[in-house]
Amino acid sequence: MLMRPPSSHPLAFDCPRGWLHVNSDWAILEPVDADFRPTPPGEASHTVLLSNLANRVQPLIRYDLGDSVLAKTGPCECGNQLPAIRVAGRSDDVLRLLAADGTTVRVLPLAIGSVVDETPGLHRSQLVQTGPATIRLRLEPEPGADAAAVWRTASAKLLEYLAGLELRNVGVVRAVEPPEQSGTSGKFRQVIARLPE
Numbered sequence: 001m002l003m004r005p006p007s008s009h010p011l012a013f014d015c016p017r018g019w020l021h022v023n024s025d026w027a028i029l030e031p032v033d034a035d036f037r038p039t040p041p042g043e044a045s046h047t048v049l050l051s052n053l054a055n056r057v058q059p060l061i062r063y064d065l066g067d068s069v070l071a072k073t074g075p076c077e078c079g080n081q082l083p084a085i086r087v088a089g090r091s092d093d094v095l096r097l098l099a100a101d102g103t104t105v106r107v108l109p110l111a112i113g114s115v116v117d118e119t120p121g122l123h124r125s126q127l128v129q130t131g132p133a134t135i136r137l138r139l140e141p142e143p144g145a146d147a148a149a150v151w152r153t154a155s156a157k158l159l160e161y162l163a164g165l166e167l168r169n170v171g172v173v174r175a176v177e178p179p180e181q182s183g184t185s186g187k188f189r190q191v192i193a194r195l196p197e
């Protein structure tokens with residue numbers, strides 16, 4: 001399956017060898033165990049903390065993504081020198097979106113979720129794929145935040161990210177309902193693919 005490099009994404013991007021390279025100028029990913037101690041490279045972590053330094057107004061510091069990741073031990077075979085990780089056992093789903101040319105593009109939850117989370121005034125978000133080329137965006141603004149402004153910024157960031165993946169045909173729908181907890185596990189999943197594989 002084709003994994004296109006998202007040209008517009010500032011934080012992380014997929015490489016031809018299937019690793020997610022983290023732009024260390026702008027973001028720090030720290031794989032940690034259940035007590036938030038660093039997990040050595042080559043070992044699956046309990047979760048991972050994201051610090052996003054790109055937004056100076058509202059930097060994201062050690063945000064718990066809830067993903068188990070594996071940091072690459074040696075340099076990546078693709079030649080990229082940036083730190084590389086792979087999402088090991090995730091609770092979030094990989095989205096498979098249909099491009100205008102008929103190909104299916106895989107989108108990692110870690111990447112697409114962090115794009116939306118850069119929105120100022122946003123407390124929590126949830127992305128639900130409801131069709132081959134449709135994403136329903138659930139937003140929970142911070143108390144006192146302008147919900148319309150949060151929607152405009154979050155949806156614009158999402159559309160820009162999708163455009164970088166050659167997914168300009170994908171529609172983003174504003175959900176009336178807020179993000180929902182998973183009924184079965186009780187765990188919060190930021191990215192949900194409802195379509196069968």
Ligand SMILES: [Zn+2]
Binds near residue numbers: 021
């Ligand atoms: Zn690589």
